[in-house]
Amino acid sequence: MNAHAIDMRQAAHPRDVKRYDTSQLRADFLIESLFEAGRLRLTYSHLDRMIVGGAMPVGAPVALAPYKPTGTPDFLARREVGIINVGGPGMVFASGHAYPLARLDALYLPPGSTEVSFASIEASHPAKFYLLSMPGTRVTAAKLIRQAEAKRIELGSPETSNQRMIYQYIVPALCDTNQLVMGLTHLATGSVWNTMPAHTHDRRSEAYLYFDLGPDARVIHLMGEPGETRHLVVANEQAILSPNWSIHSGCGTSNYSFIWGMGGDNVEFTDMDPVAMAELR
Numbered sequence: 181m182n183a184h185a186i187d188m189r190q191a192a193h194p195r196d197v198k199r200y201d202t203s204q205l206r207a208d209f210l211i212e213s214l215f216e217a218g219r220l221r222l223t224y225s226h227l228d229r230m231i232v233g234g235a236m237p238v239g240a241p242v243a244l245a246p247y248k249p250t251g252t253p254d255f256l257a258r259r260e261v262g263i264i265n266v267g268g269p270g271m272v273f274a275s276g277h278a279y280p281l282a283r284l285d286a287l288y289l290p291p292g293s294t295e296v297s298f299a300s301i302e303a304s305h306p307a308k309f310y311l312l313s314m315p316g317t318r319v320t321a322a323k324l325i326r327q328a329e330a331k332r333i334e335l336g337s338p339e340t341s342n343q344r345m346i347y348q349y350i351v352p353a354l355c356d357t358n359q360l361v362m363g364l365t366h367l368a369t370g371s372v373w374n375t376m377p378a379h380t381h382d383r384r385s386e387a388y389l390y391f392d393l394g395p396d397a398r399v400i401h402l403m404g405e406p407g408e409t410r411h412l413v414v415a416n417e418q419a420i421l422s423p424n425w426s427i428h429s430g431c432g433t434s435n436y437s438f439i440w441g442m443g444g445d446n447v448e449f450t451d452m453d454p455v456a457m458a459e460l461r
Contacts (some may be wrong), residue, residue: 186247187211191226194405194425209403210412211419214389215267215308218242220298222311224249225421227385228443231259232419233311235298236267244296244311256293260320261313262350262362263287264439266391266417270307271299274322281307284327284364286349288357290320308417310389314443316358323355330354330363342373352447361449362441366392369435378402378427378460379452384444386422390414390430392437399432406455427455 192200192208200208211223214234220242222233231250235242244255252258263272265281272279272287274296279287289296300306330349336342348354350362365374390399393416403426404410414420414430422428424444 186231186249187223188249189223189225189421192423194408194423197404197410198408200410205410205412209421210414211421214310214419215417217306220244222247227421227423229315230385230387230443231311231313232387232421233313235309235311236306237270237298237300238303238306241273241297241299244298254294256289256291256296258291258315258317259313260291260316260358260360261289261311262360262441263289264310264349264362264364265307266310266389266439267308268305269301270309271301272309273297273299277322279324281309281324282326286325286330286362288323288325288350288355288360290322291316291358292319293322310439312360312362312387312441314358314360316360318358320356320358325349325354336371338368338370340373341371342376343368343371344374348449351449357447359443359447360441361443361447362439364437364439366437367432367435371435372432373430374438375429377457378406378429378455380406380425380427380455381442381444381451382424382453383446383451384442385424386428386440386442388420388422388428389417389439390419390436391417391439393432394434397432397434397436399430399436401430402427406459407461409460
């Protein structure tokens with residue numbers, strides 16, 4: 181079974197977002213439901229034409245079929261995709277190959293990949309495949325990256341409530357891509373802040389998936405222009421679309437994890453525009 185349609189999101193100008201109420205902010209920038217049993221759910225954003233999705237197979241495999249918004253005979257004819265599993269053990273099939281993904285393993289599929297589908301090893305403990313796709317035409321190699329193989333960077337401290345481990349998966353040191361960069365961050369117990377002081381990415385757009393939150397836990401996701409901030413209240417396994425002009429930071433009611441991914445003019449993880457605390461309003 182496939183998604184019946186892609187949820188389409190238009191890009192928003194910051195002068196308009198200043199006037200948005202909560203419902204408008206959520207409609208444009210929050211993806212509330214990604215994982216539904218037996219389905220693939222996709223959101224097509226005109227922010228750098230990124231596609232964010234989630235597949236949760238429980239019986240038969242779920243296929244990544246062609247969809248009208250891409251205008252191509254195959255979904256990955258002119259696209260690349262990064263996949264990270266946040267559920268039980270699963271399999272991804274692509275171009276005649278089978279890739280086993282344990283929880284928090286990642287897979288990169290380049291442009292030209294065909295016959296892509298997703299399966300769970302155990303229906304009672306289904307895989308949850310998070311997808312981020314960006315346009316691309318240069319054919320590179322598919323790459324399976326285990327969590328143990330990711331590049332690790334430890335940042336923050338208990339004193340500032342932001343002690344965290346960054347796992348870089350789809351980055352130039354490990355994986356050759358067109359424009360996609362992807363990884364995840366896990367906050368230590370007792371830490372709740374991520375990415376503060378904040379920054380923007382004038383040359384890239386980004387998407388976040390928040391996960392490992394309890395049923396009653398929430399993340400207050402901060403967004404907007406540095407001098408005109410807004411916020412979204414985010415629950416477990418919900419995603420955020422982040423424009424180039426927006427900060428993207430958050431504070432949770434408990435520690436949590438999030439997958440970050442971006443695409444744009446370059447693949448340099450450190451290409452960001454810092455925002456001093458005194459500039460935030």
